[in-house]
Amino acid sequence: MTTLERVTGPNSYAQASKRLLRTTLLDGLQELLTQRDWSKVTMSDVARHAGVSRQTVYNEFSSRNGLAQAYALRLVDLFTGEIRDAVTDAPGDLDGALTDGFVRFLTGAAADPMIASLLSGAGNADLHRLVTTDAAPLIAAAKDRITGIVTDSWIELPVGRAEPIAGAIARMALSYVAMPPEVPIEQVAANLAALFAPAVREAMA
CATH class of the missing domain: 1.10.357 (Tetracycline Repressor; domain 2)
Known part of the structure:
Protein backbone atom coordinates (compact mmCIF):
# COMPACT_ATOMS: atom_id res chain seq x y z
CA MET A 1 0.00 0.00 0.00
CA THR A 2 1.34 3.42 -0.93
CA THR A 3 1.54 6.38 1.42
CA LEU A 4 -1.26 8.08 -0.51
CA GLU A 5 -3.47 5.02 -0.15
CA ARG A 6 -2.83 4.93 3.57
CA VAL A 7 -3.69 8.62 3.95
CA THR A 8 -6.79 8.56 1.74
CA GLY A 9 -8.05 5.05 2.48
CA PRO A 10 -11.52 4.12 3.78
CA ASN A 11 -10.47 4.39 7.41
CA SER A 12 -9.21 7.94 6.89
CA TYR A 13 -12.47 8.97 5.26
CA ALA A 14 -14.46 7.34 8.05
CA GLN A 15 -12.40 9.13 10.68
CA ALA A 16 -12.76 12.45 8.87
CA SER A 17 -16.53 11.93 8.59
CA LYS A 18 -16.75 11.11 12.28
CA ARG A 19 -14.78 14.24 13.20
CA LEU A 20 -17.00 16.35 10.95
CA LEU A 21 -20.16 14.90 12.50
CA ARG A 22 -18.86 15.52 16.02
CA THR A 23 -17.86 19.08 15.17
CA THR A 24 -21.23 19.75 13.55
CA LEU A 25 -23.13 18.45 16.57
CA LEU A 26 -21.05 20.39 19.09
CA ASP A 27 -21.24 23.58 17.00
CA GLY A 28 -25.00 23.12 16.87
CA LEU A 29 -25.18 22.64 20.63
CA GLN A 30 -23.21 25.84 21.13
CA GLU A 31 -25.65 27.74 18.93
CA LEU A 32 -28.66 26.26 20.74
CA LEU A 33 -27.15 27.32 24.06
CA THR A 34 -27.12 30.93 22.90
CA GLN A 35 -30.90 30.63 22.56
CA ARG A 36 -31.87 28.63 25.64
CA ASP A 37 -30.49 27.21 28.87
CA TRP A 38 -28.85 23.77 28.90
CA SER A 39 -31.73 22.45 31.00
CA LYS A 40 -34.06 23.08 28.03
CA VAL A 41 -31.84 21.53 25.35
CA THR A 42 -32.67 17.93 24.40
CA MET A 43 -30.82 15.38 22.30
CA SER A 44 -33.65 15.72 19.77
CA ASP A 45 -33.01 19.47 19.57
CA VAL A 46 -29.35 18.84 18.77
CA ALA A 47 -30.30 16.24 16.16
CA ARG A 48 -32.83 18.49 14.44
CA HIS A 49 -30.40 21.39 14.38
CA ALA A 50 -27.74 19.23 12.70
CA GLY A 51 -30.18 17.52 10.33
CA VAL A 52 -29.48 14.02 11.68
CA SER A 53 -31.46 11.45 13.62
CA ARG A 54 -31.73 11.45 17.39
CA GLN A 55 -30.13 7.99 17.38
CA THR A 56 -27.10 9.42 15.56
CA VAL A 57 -26.56 11.85 18.42
CA TYR A 58 -26.88 9.03 20.96
CA ASN A 59 -24.49 6.86 18.95
CA GLU A 60 -21.90 9.63 19.07
CA PHE A 61 -22.22 10.71 22.72
CA SER A 62 -24.16 7.85 24.43
CA SER A 63 -26.12 10.21 26.69
Whole structure:
Protein backbone atom coordinates (compact mmCIF):
# COMPACT_ATOMS: atom_id res chain seq x y z
CA MET A 1 0.00 0.00 0.00
CA THR A 2 1.34 3.42 -0.93
CA THR A 3 1.54 6.38 1.42
CA LEU A 4 -1.26 8.08 -0.51
CA GLU A 5 -3.47 5.02 -0.15
CA ARG A 6 -2.83 4.93 3.57
CA VAL A 7 -3.69 8.62 3.95
CA THR A 8 -6.79 8.56 1.74
CA GLY A 9 -8.05 5.05 2.48
CA PRO A 10 -11.52 4.12 3.78
CA ASN A 11 -10.47 4.39 7.41
CA SER A 12 -9.21 7.94 6.89
CA TYR A 13 -12.47 8.97 5.26
CA ALA A 14 -14.46 7.34 8.05
CA GLN A 15 -12.40 9.13 10.68
CA ALA A 16 -12.76 12.45 8.87
CA SER A 17 -16.53 11.93 8.59
CA LYS A 18 -16.75 11.11 12.28
CA ARG A 19 -14.78 14.24 13.20
CA LEU A 20 -17.00 16.35 10.95
CA LEU A 21 -20.16 14.90 12.50
CA ARG A 22 -18.86 15.52 16.02
CA THR A 23 -17.86 19.08 15.17
CA THR A 24 -21.23 19.75 13.55
CA LEU A 25 -23.13 18.45 16.57
CA LEU A 26 -21.05 20.39 19.09
CA ASP A 27 -21.24 23.58 17.00
CA GLY A 28 -25.00 23.12 16.87
CA LEU A 29 -25.18 22.64 20.63
CA GLN A 30 -23.21 25.84 21.13
CA GLU A 31 -25.65 27.74 18.93
CA LEU A 32 -28.66 26.26 20.74
CA LEU A 33 -27.15 27.32 24.06
CA THR A 34 -27.12 30.93 22.90
CA GLN A 35 -30.90 30.63 22.56
CA ARG A 36 -31.87 28.63 25.64
CA ASP A 37 -30.49 27.21 28.87
CA TRP A 38 -28.85 23.77 28.90
CA SER A 39 -31.73 22.45 31.00
CA LYS A 40 -34.06 23.08 28.03
CA VAL A 41 -31.84 21.53 25.35
CA THR A 42 -32.67 17.93 24.40
CA MET A 43 -30.82 15.38 22.30
CA SER A 44 -33.65 15.72 19.77
CA ASP A 45 -33.01 19.47 19.57
CA VAL A 46 -29.35 18.84 18.77
CA ALA A 47 -30.30 16.24 16.16
CA ARG A 48 -32.83 18.49 14.44
CA HIS A 49 -30.40 21.39 14.38
CA ALA A 50 -27.74 19.23 12.70
CA GLY A 51 -30.18 17.52 10.33
CA VAL A 52 -29.48 14.02 11.68
CA SER A 53 -31.46 11.45 13.62
CA ARG A 54 -31.73 11.45 17.39
CA GLN A 55 -30.13 7.99 17.38
CA THR A 56 -27.10 9.42 15.56
CA VAL A 57 -26.56 11.85 18.42
CA TYR A 58 -26.88 9.03 20.96
CA ASN A 59 -24.49 6.86 18.95
CA GLU A 60 -21.90 9.63 19.07
CA PHE A 61 -22.22 10.71 22.72
CA SER A 62 -24.16 7.85 24.43
CA SER A 63 -26.12 10.21 26.69
CA ARG A 64 -26.92 13.83 27.40
CA ASN A 65 -24.16 13.83 30.00
CA GLY A 66 -21.77 12.45 27.37
CA LEU A 67 -22.74 15.33 25.09
CA ALA A 68 -22.03 17.86 27.83
CA GLN A 69 -18.68 16.26 28.62
CA ALA A 70 -17.66 16.24 24.95
CA TYR A 71 -18.55 19.93 24.72
CA ALA A 72 -16.55 20.67 27.88
CA LEU A 73 -13.53 18.73 26.59
CA ARG A 74 -13.65 20.78 23.40
CA LEU A 75 -13.62 23.91 25.55
CA VAL A 76 -10.49 22.59 27.24
CA ASP A 77 -8.85 22.31 23.82
CA LEU A 78 -9.97 25.82 22.85
CA PHE A 79 -8.94 27.45 26.12
CA THR A 80 -5.57 25.72 26.36
CA GLY A 81 -5.04 26.70 22.75
CA GLU A 82 -5.41 30.32 23.85
CA ILE A 83 -2.79 29.74 26.55
CA ARG A 84 -0.47 28.18 23.96
CA ASP A 85 -0.91 31.21 21.68
CA ALA A 86 -0.19 33.57 24.57
CA VAL A 87 3.07 31.75 25.30
CA THR A 88 4.02 31.76 21.63
CA ASP A 89 3.29 35.48 21.35
CA ALA A 90 5.55 36.43 24.28
CA PRO A 91 8.91 34.66 23.88
CA GLY A 92 11.10 35.19 26.93
CA ASP A 93 8.41 37.05 28.87
CA LEU A 94 7.13 34.52 31.38
CA ASP A 95 5.02 36.93 33.44
CA GLY A 96 3.48 38.46 30.34
CA ALA A 97 2.77 35.07 28.78
CA LEU A 98 1.11 33.71 31.91
CA THR A 99 -0.92 36.86 32.47
CA ASP A 100 -2.12 36.99 28.87
CA GLY A 101 -2.87 33.28 28.89
CA PHE A 102 -5.03 33.57 31.99
CA VAL A 103 -6.80 36.64 30.56
CA ARG A 104 -7.63 34.75 27.38
CA PHE A 105 -8.83 31.72 29.32
CA LEU A 106 -11.03 33.70 31.71
CA THR A 107 -12.43 35.86 28.91
CA GLY A 108 -13.33 32.80 26.85
CA ALA A 109 -14.96 31.11 29.83
CA ALA A 110 -17.03 34.20 30.61
CA ALA A 111 -18.33 34.29 27.02
CA ASP A 112 -19.24 30.62 26.60
CA PRO A 113 -22.97 29.77 26.64
CA MET A 114 -22.52 26.36 28.33
CA ILE A 115 -20.67 28.00 31.20
CA ALA A 116 -23.41 30.64 31.32
CA SER A 117 -25.91 27.80 31.80
CA LEU A 118 -23.71 26.32 34.52
CA LEU A 119 -23.83 29.60 36.39
CA SER A 120 -27.48 30.39 35.74
CA GLY A 121 -28.80 28.60 38.81
CA ALA A 122 -31.40 26.86 36.65
CA GLY A 123 -30.94 23.52 38.35
CA ASN A 124 -28.20 22.24 36.06
CA ALA A 125 -26.84 19.74 38.56
CA ASP A 126 -25.25 17.66 35.79
CA LEU A 127 -23.12 20.59 34.69
CA HIS A 128 -22.04 21.32 38.26
CA ARG A 129 -20.94 17.70 38.66
CA LEU A 130 -19.02 17.97 35.41
CA VAL A 131 -16.73 20.65 36.87
CA THR A 132 -16.66 19.36 40.46
CA THR A 133 -17.09 15.71 41.46
CA ASP A 134 -16.84 14.40 37.88
CA ALA A 135 -14.12 16.81 36.74
CA ALA A 136 -11.28 14.26 36.48
CA PRO A 137 -11.44 13.93 32.64
CA LEU A 138 -11.38 17.72 32.20
CA ILE A 139 -8.49 18.15 34.62
CA ALA A 140 -6.52 15.34 32.96
CA ALA A 141 -7.08 16.79 29.49
CA ALA A 142 -6.11 20.31 30.59
CA LYS A 143 -3.06 19.01 32.44
CA ASP A 144 -1.86 17.13 29.35
CA ARG A 145 -2.32 20.13 27.09
CA ILE A 146 -0.62 22.56 29.49
CA THR A 147 2.23 20.12 30.03
CA GLY A 148 2.74 20.08 26.29
CA ILE A 149 2.75 23.86 26.14
CA VAL A 150 5.42 24.36 28.80
CA THR A 151 7.63 21.52 27.57
CA ASP A 152 7.47 22.18 23.81
CA SER A 153 7.62 26.00 23.86
CA TRP A 154 10.48 28.33 24.71
CA ILE A 155 9.75 27.64 28.39
CA GLU A 156 11.21 24.14 27.87
CA LEU A 157 10.38 22.56 31.21
CA PRO A 158 11.33 18.92 31.76
CA VAL A 159 8.18 16.78 31.72
CA GLY A 160 8.68 15.65 35.32
CA ARG A 161 8.73 19.25 36.51
CA ALA A 162 6.04 20.43 34.12
CA GLU A 163 3.32 17.96 35.10
CA PRO A 164 2.78 19.08 38.74
CA ILE A 165 2.64 22.73 37.69
CA ALA A 166 0.30 21.97 34.79
CA GLY A 167 -1.98 19.98 37.08
CA ALA A 168 -2.16 22.83 39.58
CA ILE A 169 -2.94 25.34 36.82
CA ALA A 170 -5.66 23.06 35.44
CA ARG A 171 -7.34 22.67 38.82
CA MET A 172 -7.11 26.37 39.57
CA ALA A 173 -8.52 27.31 36.18
CA LEU A 174 -11.44 24.92 36.57
CA SER A 175 -12.26 26.41 39.96
CA TYR A 176 -12.67 29.80 38.29
CA VAL A 177 -15.09 28.25 35.79
CA ALA A 178 -17.25 26.87 38.60
CA MET A 179 -17.00 30.09 40.61
CA PRO A 180 -16.05 33.12 38.47
CA PRO A 181 -14.05 35.94 40.06
CA GLU A 182 -15.84 39.00 41.38
CA VAL A 183 -12.93 41.29 40.49
CA PRO A 184 -11.78 42.27 36.98
CA ILE A 185 -10.37 39.45 34.88
CA GLU A 186 -7.12 41.33 34.34
CA GLN A 187 -6.52 41.53 38.08
CA VAL A 188 -7.23 37.84 38.56
CA ALA A 189 -4.92 36.95 35.67
CA ALA A 190 -2.10 39.04 37.13
CA ASN A 191 -2.59 37.40 40.54
CA LEU A 192 -2.52 33.91 39.03
CA ALA A 193 0.59 34.74 37.00
CA ALA A 194 2.30 36.04 40.15
CA LEU A 195 1.36 32.79 41.91
CA PHE A 196 2.65 30.40 39.23
CA ALA A 197 5.58 32.30 37.71
CA PRO A 198 8.01 31.57 40.60
CA ALA A 199 7.30 27.85 40.39
CA VAL A 200 7.84 27.86 36.63
CA ARG A 201 11.09 29.82 36.98
CA GLU A 202 12.37 27.42 39.60
CA ALA A 203 11.52 24.49 37.33
CA MET A 204 13.34 26.21 34.44
CA ALA A 205 16.54 26.62 36.46
